[in-house]
Amino acid sequence: MPQPSRATALIERSVFFQAAGPAAMADLLRPSFTQILPRSAVLFEEGDEPDFLHVVLEGRVGLQACVAGRGRTMVELFGPGELCLAAAVVLRLPYLATAMALTEIRVLMIPAEVFRETIARSRELCHATTELLARHWRLMVDQVVDLKLRSAEDRLARFIARRVDEETGAGVVELPEPRAAIAARLGMTPETLSRAFAELERKGKLRRGPDGATTVPDRAALIP
Amino acid sequence: MPQPSRATALIERSVFFQAAGPAAMADLLRPSFTQILPRSAVLFEEGDEPDFLHVVLEGRVGLQACVAGRGRTMVELFGPGELCLAAAVVLRLPYLATAMALTEIRVLMIPAEVFRETIARSRELCHATTELLARHWRLMVDQVVDLKLRSAEDRLARFIARRVDEETGAGVVELPEPRAAIAARLGMTPETLSRAFAELERKGKLRRGPDGATTVPDRAALIP
């Protein structure tokens, strides 16, 4: 079922692998394999030593951290084409978060050692990794600013708006991950998320079909 | 006044420049220079194209982002030996935050183009940059977890505890930046910060001299 060709096709389009170049990419893919995992499967746990670099091919992966006695949060969500936790692999340090499949997923598994060796050999791959981490850093900065300055409703609106881009401009948004995961990613409880959805709908910034499909009439009106 | 030898001595000790190796380091330092700036001087503004990579030699630099109609926050604080915003320099993208001197500072200015050229030439520097960004990403993850799961008081306690490490184990902590900057970095108002300080002092986790010096009797008791 997991055809190598499909995996190759998807990641060929990703910014990261384009920057890495075909030679390094081939070196990475040769000893790698894909895997299909059901919802709520765990890719790795906080504290594990990284054995693989995971690339999401289909579905969503959530990165969750927990603090003793304070529960868990979702630090980041990864969609198709994204690399989970290159940081830990690069640093050879234990993961500081747990990765969990939020939907059924297909992931490409690149052995960590292969990735590190190839980075040491390929200038392009090293540079691509630097840029990848730089982009990821900026995403985290965005999230910090969101948490510190914006209300729960605004955070949800911006979260959805970012998804509109990924789709055709049509305005139908895919939110395949469970509500609790979205709530945790946005730093609020499921209850608050539910109310925020209702409020955005009331204001006409959003429509929800009976099948659960979410439609955005006007992306510009969403982002405040 | 700014002696090149002192600058060299300081950054030689930093993890980043050690990993980069002496050759790349020399290439970086040759066309660079140091600058002394007063408190509240602006190093660069949100939206600027990066011309220099800034390395803090003395004092503290704050990275602040602002959202229209919501005010500003402090995304990160940088102390001696730290590189500000390598991400934007690497990506050749406009800064998404403003950098401001929070105390009088001495900074090393490395021309952005020189940094990019040297990265392309030196495998070690590229690798060091990758690791630097990986570490910075992890710091931001920590901050997100803090904001989502911990109370204002806990965030302050952990912030101070991290400073204890940097000093001799003695327990006297340097907090040279203005209270408002610390408050913004921790995602709270100056009023709440003040109350958190008072509460930690009341619990005996902290002592404050009349000169404003902050002393931590027991670092382990601070982190909850």
Add this chain to the structure above:
DNA sequence: AATCACGGTTGATCTGCATCAACGCACGGA
């Protein structure tokens, strides 16, 4: 010395979101 501006502290009040609780609905298994 008087004035002002500024940074930090303290007090009173307000509010956004968490928490606790109940409910509806879809789905799966006996």
Add this chain to the structure above:
DNA sequence: TCCGTGCGTTGATGCAGATCAACCGTGATT
């Protein structure tokens, strides 16, 4: 078919921290 069980929603209440306001010590200006 009936009865769980899990997930999302809605309602009522509580609280951490924001906001508004006053105050105080310090240093700069005149």
